[in-house]
Amino acid sequence: MDAIARRTAALYDLAVxxxxxxxxFYRCLAAQASGGVLEVGCGTGRVTQQLAELxxxxxxxxxxxxxxxxxxxxxxxxxxxxxxxxxxxxxxxFGLILIPGHSFxxxxxxxxxxxxxxxxxxxxxxxxxxxxxxxxQDLQWLAGLPATAGSRFEPAPxxxxxxxxxxxxxxxxxxxxxxxxxxxxxxxxxxxxxxxEPLAFWRTxxxxxxxxxxxxxxxxLHRAGLEAIEVYSDFERRLLxxxxxxxxxxxxxxxA
Numbered sequence: 001m002d003a004i005a006r007r008t009a010a011l012y013d014l015a016v017x018x019x020x021x022x023x024x025f026y027r028c029l030a031a032q033a034s035g036g037v038l039e040v041g042c043g044t045g046r047v048t049q050q051l052a053e054l055x056x057x058x059x060x061x062x063x064x065x066x067x068x069x070x071x072x073x074x075x076x077x078x079x080x081x082x083x084x085x086x087x088x089x090x091x092x093x094f095g096l097i098l099i100p101g102h103s104f105x106x107x108x109x110x111x112x113x114x115x116x117x118x119x120x121x122x123x124x125x126x127x128x129x130x131x132x133x134x135x136x137q138d139l140q141w142l143a144g145l146p147a148t149a150g151s152r153f154e155p156a157p158x159x160x161x162x163x164x165x166x167x168x169x170x171x172x173x174x175x176x177x178x179x180x181x182x183x184x185x186x187x188x189x190x191x192x193x194x195x196x197e198p199l200a201f202w203r204t205x206x207x208x209x210x211x212x213x214x215x216x217x218x219x220x221l222h223r224a225g226l227e228a229i230e231v232y233s234d235f236e237r238r239l240l241x242x243x244x245x246x247x248x249x250x251x252x253x254x255x256a
Contacts, residue, residue: 004202008189009066011168012044014159016101019133019246021235023050026098026131029250030054035095035125040085041103045071048078059090063106086115093125099132105209108182110220112210117224126256130226132249136233136240137211142183145176149206150186165194176211184208214240217249226251 030037030051039048042060044067051058052075059079062068068082081090085099086107097120107113120130146152153171160167169190176183184206191200214231221228228251230237233244240247 004204005064005066007200007202008187008204009044009064009070011159011161011189012067012070013046014161014168015170016043018046019235022100022133023047025235025237025248026100027051027054029096029098029129029131033095033129035093035128038090038092038094038097038123040097040099040120041101041106042071042080043067043101045075045078045080047098047100049075052077055096057092059092059094061085061088061090086112086119088119090123092123093128094123095125095128097124097128097130099130101133102135102209104132104134105212108180108208108210113220114223117220117226121224121226121253124253126253128253130221130249130251130253132217132251134212134217134247134249135209136244136247137213138245142176142178142211145174145183147175147177149173149175149184150203151175153186153188156187166199167192181211182208183211212247214247217247221249221251225253227254 026047031054033055036057037051037055039060042048042062045060048058048060060071061081061083063084065082068080071080107116150173153173156170156172158167158169171188173186174183186206187204189202193199218228230250231240232248233240234246
């Protein structure tokens with residue numbers, strides 16, 4: 001595990017804040033679930049930890065060793081697994097599976113999507129629920145992006161580490177490949193001490209995300225044998241609109 005991966009993982013919760021209403025939304029789903037909860041693409045387990053009194057067992061799966069290491073340090077009462085969402089076998093079945101924070105968009109091909117959803121299906125109990133949070137694609141924004149990764153950096157909100165007092169100026173460069181239906185982001189971090197002195201600088205490797213569209217997702221769910229129940233524009237359960245920025249899908253494995 002390299003130093004950049006460790007440093008970026010340590011800032012994950014500061015750099016990726018919660019969406020409005022997201023925790024209460026997932027808590028409601030967990031309270032209604034008949035069985036345990038699996039969070040796929042769990043990051044540091046920020047969601048999973050807040051479901052602890054509502055479900056058992058609780059399992060978090062993430063592909064990043066650095067992120068899983070942090071999750072294990074935060075909570076030892078939850079089972080944390082480092083693994084690929086395209087192919088995993090936990091030996092358990094769950095009443096609820098969550099894929100929060102656009103993590104399903106790491107599935108870059110139709111085969112990635114098919115494999116991931118197939119394994120999710122196999123890990124759900126009959127009648128179990130799947131919740132998937134995605135971007136609702138902004139075509140105008142995508143069309144304005146350059147084609148070359150890392151070619152145009154723009155400032156993102158500055159973040160501060162409350163533990164050390166250090167500040168981090170963040171810049172992100174997005175690009176878009178229409179033929180691949182993929183957006184790529186490269187992030188730069190400049191770390192400053194309490195007195196404003198520069199401490200460190202690093203740049204992440206390009207990170208590709210698949211741009212999923214509504215009926216593509218509905219088709220993918222049906223192909224995996226899952227029933228698409230609802231699609232919302234946010235965690236307040238408002239209907240999807242042309243100007244919506246998010247898609248929140250609720251699907252289920254049909255009852256036996």
